[in-house]
Amino acid sequence: MTTEAPVPPTSVSPTTRQVWTRARGIALGLTLLLAGAVAIAVVRSGAQHGTLDPRSAASQGSRAVAELLDDRGVTTRVVSTLAEARAAAGPDTTLLVAVPDRLTEPQQTELRTATAASGGRTVLVAPGSSSVERLAPGVTADPAISPDSRLSPDCTLPAARRAGTADTGGIRYTTTHLDADSCYPSQRLATLLRIPETTEEPGERSAPSEGAPGADTIVLGAPDILYNDRLDEHGNASLALQLLGSRPHLVWYLPSLADSAAAPEDERGFFDLIPSGWLWGTLQLFIAAALAALWRARRLGPLVPEKLPVAIRASETVEGRARLYRKANARDRAAAALRTTTRTRLAPLVGIPVPQADTPESLLPALSAHLRDDGRPLQPLLFGPPPSDDAGLISLADQLDALEREVRRP
Numbered sequence: 331m332t333t334e335a336p337v338p339p340t341s342v343s344p345t346t347r348q349v350w351t352r353a354r355g356i357a358l359g360l361t362l363l364l365a366g367a368v369a370i371a372v373v374r375s376g377a378q379h380g381t382l383d384p385r386s387a388a389s390q391g392s393r394a395v396a397e398l399l400d401d402r403g404v405t406t407r408v409v410s411t412l413a414e415a416r417a418a419a420g421p422d423t424t425l426l427v428a429v430p431d432r433l434t435e436p437q438q439t440e441l442r443t444a445t446a447a448s449g450g451r452t453v454l455v456a457p458g459s460s461s462v463e464r465l466a467p468g469v470t471a472d473p474a475i476s477p478d479s480r481l482s483p484d485c486t487l488p489a490a491r492r493a494g495t496a497d498t499g500g501i502r503y504t505t506t507h508l509d510a511d512s513c514y515p516s517q518r519l520a521t522l523l524r525i526p527e528t529t530e531e532p533g534e535r536s537a538p539s540e541g542a543p544g545a546d547t548i549v550l551g552a553p554d555i556l557y558n559d560r561l562d563e564h565g566n567a568s569l570a571l572q573l574l575g576s577r578p579h580l581v582w583y584l585p586s587l588a589d590s591a592a593a594p595e596d597e598r599g600f601f602d603l604i605p606s607g608w609l610w611g612t613l614q615l616f617i618a619a620a621l622a623a624l625w626r627a628r629r630l631g632p633l634v635p636e637k638l639p640v641a642i643r644a645s646e647t648v649e650g651r652a653r654l655y656r657k658a659n660a661r662d663r664a665a666a667a668l669r670t671t672t673r674t675r676l677a678p679l680v681g682i683p684v685p686q687a688d689t690p691e692s693l694l695p696a697l698s699a700h701l702r703d704d705g706r707p708l709q710p711l712l713f714g715p716p717p718s719d720d721a722g723l724i725s726l727a728d729q730l731d732a733l734e735r736e737v738r739r740p
Contacts (some may be wrong), residue, residue: 412415456553
């Protein structure tokens with residue numbers, strides 16, 4: 331009796347090179363995505379760092395105007411919370427709000443209440459339509475931006491007349507206050523407003539206290555006159571010093587995202603903090619993804635067989651299908667294909683019709699009789715569950731091969 335040499339085991343575990351080949355596309359995509367995010371963050375942070383900060387010497391900082399005010403005896407103090415800004419407001423103080431639009435609605439309301447009763451000056455730098463209506467009631471922002479940056483005063487406000495031409499072009503405003511000074515008009519709309527604080531109806535001016543300048547609010551349409559690189563152009567320096575130097579103290583309010591001055595009941599959730607544009611963008615991406623899925627899932631009709639232009643060796647077909655199975659980790663389908671093919675070839679050898687090859691009740695008794703029932707468990711070999719790993723699949727293929735050779739042996 332001859333015994334066949336054992337088939338050497340085949341290594342099916344993926345190598346390091348294979349793992350890298352499969353994962354390098356995903357790794358490259360994630361690397362590019364991360365690099366792009368970092369680049370955008372660096373560019374945006376660099377563009378916004380120190381903007382309108384009196385401590386910054388950058389081109390869009392405001393250190394130059396702060397030093398000029400210091401030479402004239404005006405002290406500048408930087409605050410970043412609403413509580414500090416409210417506490418600092420007073421008749422001998424100018425409160426400059428650098429980015430009014432960064433404040434929430436409750437914060438804007440609280441700030442307006444504090445400044446209206448302070449008796450000092452409030453300077454709002456380029457407030458938008460929603461901000462200016464709460465911080466300076468009676469003032470409305472026009473949606474169209476001024477087409478010109480350099481404008482002439484064209485008003486009776488002494489500070490504007492002394493400064494002359496300045497870079498105030500930006501947001502344009504209209505007001506219902508008849509006693510307001512509307513300066514630097516662009517297409518008949520003002521880019522700088524001075525609104526006296528009165529306790530009467532708009533149009534009735536109340537006299538300031540004796541020996542002190544009257545309380546007022548300055549609405550400035552553009553921050554250009556405060557920038558370091560624009561301060562020495564035209565009358566920017568003169569206008570900035572007169573607007574910010576009328577009181578001995580200047581409080582420079584830089585609203586920050588960490589400002590927790592809002593009341594607890596006004597706290598917002600994560601989705602409330604996401605801008606509406608991002609929500610609309612996410613919805614559009616979802617719709618686009620759904621449409622793409624429907625497009626890709628459309629029916630293409632039945633498969634049409636075609637004659638191959640060249641003859642392909644059976645071994646190449648087997649290897650190609652094996653690679654596909656391995657790439658998809660489809661051990662169950664590979665095992666089913668091996669068992670089905672083996673049963674189909676064994677059935678005629680043991681006298682069973684091919685249509686009954688997939689029926690255990692017909693194939694197994696005939697196969698056991700042909701092998702003289704040596705006690706071998708044929709049921710799990712030909713009809714068992716799929717293997718749990720690649721090594722089990724290789725072992726199954728070897729056993730099926732050995733079984734078919736034994737049945738074919740005369």
